[in-house]
Amino acid sequence: MEKVITTCPYCGSGCSYFLCVEDGKVIGVAPNRVHPISKGRLCVKGWNAHEFVHHPGRLTKPLIRKGGNLVEASWDEALDMVANRLKGIKEKSGSDSIGVLSSAKCTNEENFVMMKFARAVIGTNNVDHCARLCHASTVAGLARAFGSGAMTNSIDELEHADVILVTGSNTIEQHPLIAVRILKAVRDHGAKLILVDPRSIQLSKFAVIHAKHKPGTDVAWINGVMNVIINEGLADEEFIKTRTEGFEEMKKLVMDYTPEKVEEITTIPADTIREIARTYARASAASIVYSMGITQHTTGTDNVLSCANLAMITGNVGKPSTGVNPLRGQNNVQGACDLGALPVVYSGYQSVADENVRKKFSEAWGAEMPSAPGLTVVEMVNAAADGKLKGLYIMGENPMLSDPDLSHVKEGLEKLEFLVVQDIFLTETAELADVVLPAESYAEKTGTFTNTERRVQLVNKAVEAPGEARPDWDIVSDVARRMGYDMKYNSAEDIMTEINKLTPSYTGITYQRIRENWGLAWPCPTLDHPGTPYLHKDKFTRGLGSFHAVPFKPPAEETDDEYPFILSTGRMLEHFHTGTMTRRSDTLDREVPKGFIEMNPKDADAIGVRNNWPVRVTTRRGSVVTTARVTDGIPEKMLFMPFHFREAAANMLTNPALDPIAKIPEFKVCAATVEGVQ
Ligand code: SF4
Numbered sequence: 001m002e003k004v005i006t007t008c009p010y011c012g013s014g015c016s017y018f019l020c021v022e023d024g025k026v027i028g029v030a031p032n033r034v035h036p037i038s039k040g041r042l043c044v045k046g047w048n049a050h051e052f053v054h055h056p057g058r059l060t061k062p063l064i065r066k067g068g069n070l071v072e073a074s075w076d077e078a079l080d081m082v083a084n085r086l087k088g089i090k091e092k093s094g095s096d097s098i099g100v101l102s103s104a105k106c107t108n109e110e111n112f113v114m115m116k117f118a119r120a121v122i123g124t125n126n127v128d129h130c131a132r133l134c135h136a137s138t139v140a141g142l143a144r145a146f147g148s149g150a151m152t153n154s155i156d157e158l159e160h161a162d163v164i165l166v167t168g169s170n171t172i173e174q175h176p177l178i179a180v181r182i183l184k185a186v187r188d189h190g191a192k193l194i195l196v197d198p199r200s201i202q203l204s205k206f207a208v209i210h211a212k213h214k215p216g217t218d219v220a221w222i223n224g225v226m227n228v229i230i231n232e233g234l235a236d237e238e239f240i241k242t243r244t245e246g247f248e249e250m251k252k253l254v255m256d257y258t259p260e261k262v263e264e265i266t267t268i269p270a271d272t273i274r275e276i277a278r279t280y281a282r283a284s285a286a287s288i289v290y291s292m293g294i295t296q297h298t299t300g301t302d303n304v305l306s307c308a309n310l311a312m313i314t315g316n317v318g319k320p321s322t323g324v325n326p327l328r329g330q331n332n333v334q335g336a337c338d339l340g341a342l343p344v345v346y347s348g349y350q351s352v353a354d355e356n357v358r359k360k361f362s363e364a365w366g367a368e369m370p371s372a373p374g375l376t377v378v379e380m381v382n383a384a385a386d387g388k389l390k391g392l393y394i395m396g397e398n399p400m401l402s403d404p405d406l407s408h409v410k411e412g413l414e415k416l417e418f419l420v421v422q423d424i425f426l427t428e429t430a431e432l433a434d435v436v437l438p439a440e441s442y443a444e445k446t447g448t449f450t451n452t453e454r455r456v457q458l459v460n461k462a463v464e465a466p467g468e469a470r471p472d473w474d475i476v477s478d479v480a481r482r483m484g485y486d487m488k489y490n491s492a493e494d495i496m497t498e499i500n501k502l503t504p505s506y507t508g509i510t511y512q513r514i515r516e517n518w519g520l521a522w523p524c525p526t527l528d529h530p531g532t533p534y535l536h537k538d539k540f541t542r543g544l545g546s547f548h549a550v551p552f553k554p555p556a557e558e559t560d561d562e563y564p565f566i567l568s569t570g571r572m573l574e575h576f577h578t579g580t581m582t583r584r585s586d587t588l589d590r591e592v593p594k595g596f597i598e599m600n601p602k603d604a605d606a607i608g609v610r611n612n613w614p615v616r617v618t619t620r621r622g623s624v625v626t627t628a629r630v631t632d633g634i635p636e637k638m639l640f641m642p643f644h645f646r647e648a649a650a651n652m653l654t655n656p657a658l659d660p661i662a663k664i665p666e667f668k669v670c671a672a673t674v675e676g677v678q
Pocket residue numbers: 008009010011012013014015038042043044045046047175176177178
């Protein structure tokens with residue numbers, strides 16, 4: 001048996017393990033005891049991350065729609081069709097009538113190639129990926145406050161914080177190996193855990209304070225905590241004076257948010273607000289950990305800015321075991337952002353609005369660079385529904401389950417003149433495509449993923465791909481050549497060499513160095529730079545840290561007599577994202593074979609429903625029938641639904657209203673009603 005070391009393809013923790021290979025098949029997973037994050041441990045998804053690789057449903061040949069059906073075709077036929085149709089649309093309707101969705105599941109190299117394809121070959125900045133749906137507000141908010149939209153500190157440092165404030169993150173379920181560090185800090189080092197979350201979650205029993213707030217009121221409780229910190233003299237005045245700007249304006253606004261007023265908005269008792277403020281501000285090293293409970297709101301950017309305010313007011317940035325630490329959902333969502341699969345930046349967050357940056361990429365790629373900002377994920381769907389977007393090239397994304405308001409998504413995708421989907425399975429989105437291109441899974445290719453703490457790590461080829469599947473970068477390059485653009489790489493490492501040249505924060509990150517060091521955390525500007533475990537040490541990336549005065553705004557949709565419940569959506573331990581991989585893993589699918597909705601026993605009683613009974617959930621977007629999971633872990637008049645299940649698709653129900661800055665939809669709050677089904 002051969003053992004090939006690689007990086008987990010599920011969450012952003014970035015665990016490492018060996019794929020065990022026998023007779024050309026991956027037969028299991030063995031943990032890597034010396035890896036700095038996983039340290040010999042894995043969660044249930046990691047232990048079973050080999051199961052989908054040889055699933056009989058893997059795509060093995062290109063498919064072309066003929067007579068309404070998808071039928072097998074040769075690579076030449078399929079790629080010529082993709083190139084000719086995209087070329088035709090570009091000539092007839094212009095470059096901006098085409099969009100490209102890149103992928104947080106694909107490697108850094110593939111994301112780089114895809115964003116280059118959009119800009120240099122198609123000539124548009126219409127390139128985005130599912131970070132828009134999870135952490136776009138993190139990128140926007142932290143860039144505004146600190147100058148860098150990424151986790152400020154490393155996973156390792158969590159273990160040594162005095163206080164860890166977790167909000168909007170069900171860490172034990174979503175990032176289990178990061179949760180291990182939080183629990184180690186609490187149990188072995190006496191750290192105090194503050195949890196702010198509407199539901200009782202597994203972390204609750206380890207928290208010294210668990211404040212259950214009304215969903216969508218994060219800005220209010222954070223302003224309330226800062227009000228107490230200022231009024232009780234707990235702010236770090238030296239840090240505020242020497243390292244930040246904008247404090248006075250923020251202070252003026254925060255003075256209105258007394259704990260009593262905040263209690264009215266959030267339902268968190270005023271004394272609990274005081275307790276959070278005192279516990280957090282008195283720590284010598286306090287770390288904020290958050291995830292999509294903070295970001296997936298129409299006020300997502302405001303929420304992130306508020307977290308940044310809280311860290312800066314107490315001087316908890318730029319030091320070990322402190323900072324603002326967004327836990328990124330997908331294995332390579334950090335990398336897809338870093339490599340410029342976004343409509344306003346190239347790799348390394350170099351702005352498309354900057355003429356010098358455009359000139360640099362124009363010269364490197366031999367093509368005129370577009371200057372207009374591109375469309376985001378949801379905007380592309382809207383433009384398709386309006387008939388303005390005519391062609392869409394999707395690599396490894398599944399908007400037919402991941403995007404809000406799925407009926408509208410379907411309408412948009414069906415209106416396109418041409419849809420090409422490149423993936424490892426025939427996803428719900430691929431079923432609608434004109435051409436489907438079979439790609440390699442993580443076990444069949446080499447490349448890099450960047451985890452949530454900015455650590456760039458290797459993925460190594462362990463087995464051959466099934467049938468005729470090819471690496472994503474190779475397929476995209478082939479389409480580019482057929483469209484008349486000379487894009488040629490010999491390997492993923494070849495692409496990394498180009499990334500090194502064009503991306504200052506990745507300049508020192510080579511395959512050899514990451515092989516020797518268990519990865520390197522960017523910024524890594526030179527070949528002898530050791531990488532950067534924590535950011536903003538003596539100076540913020542933007543110079544001074546910027547406070548923002550953030551007033552509380554309610555969610556886009558509030559409850560009323562017709563829709564009296566707040567519906568929130570999210571993930572669970574055993575499944576991942578749209579279930580494309582985990583629902584094709586026997587072990588994981590056996591653990592949780594179907595979707596459900598959590599509801600409080602009093603609400604279940606009121607509608608005459610018991611645990612495991614069928615219920616119909618309805619919002620202004622649609623209805624879904626699923627199974628009630630009755631639990632007092634969820635407050636009255638709140639519902640929670642995981643979004644992994646196509647037969648009970650939570651995103652049939654969610655609100656596509658967007659954060660005005662980050663354009664992230666409000667997945668975490670919408671108004672709903674629920675009834676029993678006979
Ligand atoms: Fe994979 Fe995340 Fe589980 Fe680690 S914690 S094994 S990266 S899913």
